[in-house]
Amino acid sequence: MTTRTTAPSRPLPDLAALAALATGTGPALEVTSPSDGRPLGVVRQAHEGEVAGAVRAAREAQKGWAARPARERAAVAHRFARLVLDRRDEILDLVQAETGKARIAALEEVLDASRTAAYYGHAAPGLLRARGRLGALPLLTKTTELRHPKGVVGVITPWNYPFTLPASDTVPALLAGNAVLIKPDEKTPFSALLTLALLREAGLPERAAQVVVGPREVTGPAVVDAVDFVMFTGSTATGRKVAARCGERLVGFSAELGGKNPLIVLGDADVPAAAAGAARTCFANAGQLCIGPERIYIHEAVRERFTSLFLDEVSRLQVGPGTSWETQVGSLASPAQVAKVRSHVDDAVAKGARILAGGAARPELGPNFFAPTVLADVPETAVLCREETFGPVVALYPVASEEEAFARANDTGYGLSASLWTAPARGRKLGARIEAGSVNVNEGYAAAWGSHSAGMGGWKESGMGRRHGPEGLLKYTESQTVAVQRVPIAPSGRMSAEQFADLVTAGVRIMNRFF
Incomplete structure (x- = not known):
């Protein structure tokens, strides 16, 4: 095999400015490049109380964000998709610096993040619209299925794809009307902070998405314990722990885990x-x-x-x-x-x-x-x-x-x-x-x-739920059924309970033939 050694061709983005976007005033975390060990920058970590405070701020921001029309939220995703491509080389430089990966591998992150945002920008208004459903009694029952946001979504991401995983999980959660708290791996916080910076440049309200940095064994559980839904990417062993913690709180959970x-x-x-x-x-x-x-x-x-x-x-x-x-x-x-x-x-x-x-x-x-x-x-x-x-x-x-x-x-x-x-x-x-x-x-x-547009995720011990496709957005919503009844579903006038039972049984026989 052959080898190549080349130096970076241009300066990295302003890492101090990116670090300022992190929510936290705790101990400084120095980030180094794995390819040569050089220091890249310093970011402040969030302690548990600051994670809880970030979630409270997110809840307030979420109300106004969710009140916007779906197409207005989708416009932010489309602008983000364009910005990612426009800033391709800046993103590639930073991802390479934080991970040491080859440039062609880093390109996958740029393309995936842009395409994911554009797909959901196009699909979200349709996926979220109110849908008429077959009612209990045709013509007499008008049934509608609505989609509501979960509230605050926690997105916990690993170091191997530090730009696209925060982006591709955060964008559909935002388009569903949620606020998002991103917890990146402590080895690669700047790529997630660049994701946040581009989302805000695309028009996202300041507190609708935030980044908290800190040790996985401290900051991760603090996020899981505070949010209304968790999207986790990482090992199967850690995924089991996150799932158990979510189960105790009865909050939703989706995960992409390990594979062989x-x-x-x-x-x-x-x-x-x-x-x-x-x-x-x-x-x-x-x-x-x-x-x-x-x-x-x-x-x-x-x-x-x-x-x-x-x-x-x-x-x-x-x-x-x-x-x-x-x-x-x-x-x-x-x-x-x-x-x-x-x-x-x-x-x-x-x-x-x-x-x-x-x-x-x-x-x-x-x-x-x-x-x-x-x-x-x-x-x-x-x-x-x-x-x-x-x-x-x-x-x-x-x-x-x-x-x-x-x-x-x-x-x-x-x-x-x-x-x-x-x-x-x-x-x-x-x-x-x-x-x-x-x-x-x-x-x-x-x-x-x-x-x-097709779901992606694991069977067996490789995960739960899906990213991409309709499920990749709808998992961040609560389904609600509203049924409006024109006449009561009960015996009326002098009708006996037995006559009512015979009538509805006959009606169900007819319905079963056609619906």
Whole structure:
């Protein structure tokens, strides 16, 4: 594999001005760049009382925001979508500085945030309008379903996609009429603060969205305990804790959690395309994305050819820091992430796995670089076989049949995303056999992720609820049914209860035939 080392081409956004947008007067948090360890800036953390105060301010702002027509709220989303594209390079520079990811990986955040905002800007007025429903008694009952905002939504986001996750979860919550409290990971607060700055520039009232920064074990629970709905993205282990806390309060909860995603190459696949797509997908964002594949199942008929082409593609991946568009694999997010990746690889090798590519850190590139790694013969007893690694590591597994491929792909507690390479004519039918919320046929993850009008989320231990699609907005609302009755649904005049029962039974028989 080749390496690239380039310096940033322009200064970062004014981080002091962004830090001033954070709600908090607590201890200073210094943020550093994982690619080279340089300090980026300082932001004040919020203590528990300030989180509660932010929620109180949000409740007041929410009343006026929700009173605006849906189309007026949608106009803010459209302006935000345009600003994100207009400020593309500024966003890319900051995201790269905070995460160490390659520029092409950071671009995904810009495009996703803009498209999500534009989709909901178009869809929200229709999704939120009052809808007539079939009444209890046709012509005599007028039934309407209304949508009301939850109130204040807490959006808790991780470090791996620090711009688009706050944006893509906050925008639909706002368009539904809620106020939002964003709690970003403490390693990447400035990207979330830039999201907030652009929303306010697009016309969002000041307290309708706020950012609170602080330790996940303190600030996170404070947010969960104060808001009316929680949108959480992170590990399955933490998701269980958030869900339990929400359950105690009987408030709504949605989550995208971990994954151990499969990529399946069947005997009829376009093997060169599959090899190139797998290399691009498995090592996108240095493997630090919930929807990226970590397991490749290869039909025996194409195993040798695919493996050879795949390793060749991996060897050509360009790894390094900086802002070059040619770099494909950037830094991991932290020393802890490097240590986790190394421990998974070492454990697998100690138990019999073979390293076909990579397998080691790249400290000459920066403190948190790890080589794109391909393993074979990974035994079931290896941690890497079952647990999410969340780094640039993938394991190859040969399979003798399609049935074995699908059985092994589904043999996991996770069900977030999957990639299937086969003849296009068979794609949808075979894709439906995979137990995952998103299945990409002849693509790694971008096809489903970029289909913003369709829901995205996990089965099994990979999450609850959906982002994107109608559910991605409607989950932030309360449904209310208002039924206006013209005449009482009860015996009238001299009608006996038995006569009333016979009448309504006959009426229901007729209704059942047509409705």
